[in-house]
Amino acid sequence: MNKTKTLLLLLTSVFLSSITSYAQLAMNLKLNAQNYIRYEKIYVRLTIKNQSGQAIVFGSNEKLQGKITFQVDTLRGNAPKRIQNPQYEIKDILLKAGDKTSISIPLTKYFEFSTAGKYQVKAVVTHSQLQQAYETEPVEFNILTGNVAWTTSVGVPLDEDGSIDKRTYSIISYFDGTNKIYCLLVDDPTHIYGLTKIGFDIGTNKPECEIDNLSRLHMLIQNSSSVFSYFVYDIHCRLEDKEVYKRTDDYTIPHLFKDEKNGRIQVIGGILAVEGRDYMEKQNSTSPDNSGK
Structure with missing residues (x-):
């Protein structure tokens, strides 16, 4: 049992009585971006500061339970689907x-933000x-x-009867409030299979795709x-x-090449980059950070 859980157990009996009316929490709510694309994962970060003058225990005991409830609506007062x-x-x-x-x-x-x-x-x-x-602004x-x-759109073989279904790949560009971002969306008319960030739209060339x-x-x-x-x-x-x-040093850049005979796709031109020297991998992102490069 770690130290935090031990302290929680020891203090459970001490804090069963309610905290007096002057208890205060200072709270701040932040999002990880200003703009999001539809179906993108959205994270909020809630910071809670105890200004009550005494310790507050958030535990599993019924008398120590704490909960965060989120209220979301549009500026017109319409709530998204729960x-x-x-x-x-x-x-x-x-x-x-x-x-x-x-x-x-x-x-x-x-919530679903579709x-x-x-x-x-x-x-x-x-x-x-x-x-x-207590509620945040x-x-x-x-x-x-x-x-x-x-x-x-691509064909997707189905096991049941051998028929061919369709699935769509889309690369979507949007401004997240700081940078222009490329996202990959994979879907069909009834289902979203995935949405992931794949890079920055720096406005030079559109992605090459095969x-x-x-x-x-x-x-x-x-x-x-x-x-x-x-x-x-x-x-x-x-x-x-x-x-x-x-x-390369002679300004040869990489490109995608597809062999039409066997369908093989490979990168030609350019050379493999070295992480830490040629680029820095951004944490929790599929895109390298090229700041200053």
Whole structure:
């Protein structure tokens, strides 16, 4: 048993009585971007500071339960479709007087943002020891449709009767509030199979794309004047391969080449780049960071 859980158990009996009416929580809610594309994962980060003058325990015990409830609507007052009850239980946290904690929560776990528009979200925190609920100021964000830079449909064999279904690959560009981003969307008329960020739209060249004999998508995306990312994604939007290339000293840049006889796709031109020297891989991203390169 770790130290935090031990402290929580020891303090459970001490804090069963309600905190007096002067208890206060200071809260701040932030999103990881200003703009999102439809169906993109959205994360909120809630910071809670204990200004009550005494410790607050968030535990599993019924009398120590704390919850975060999210309220989301458009600026016109329309709420998005709920996937499940938008309530997050806060557990295993001992918040001493004056201390603060931050919690990251996927908002798209609770709401479906399939309609473009302006939205706002706020968080409401309740605790069995607190005599009132505390809520954040609303935070505004935008859901965008983006611009389709490239799209194609591929055949998908079905096991039951051998018929061929269709699936669509789309590369969509949008501005997230800081950068122009390329996303890959894989869908059909009834289902979203995946949406993932694949690079920055630096406005130089559109992504090069080819489909192989297994209906996989090969992409080559320029991330800076000298660095290019190569990806292979399958029909389920699963990454199968990734390499990073750079131009040669004589300015030869990489390109995709498809052998029409056997359907093989490969990168020709350029040379493999070295992480840490030619580019820096951004954390939690499929795109290299070429800042200063």
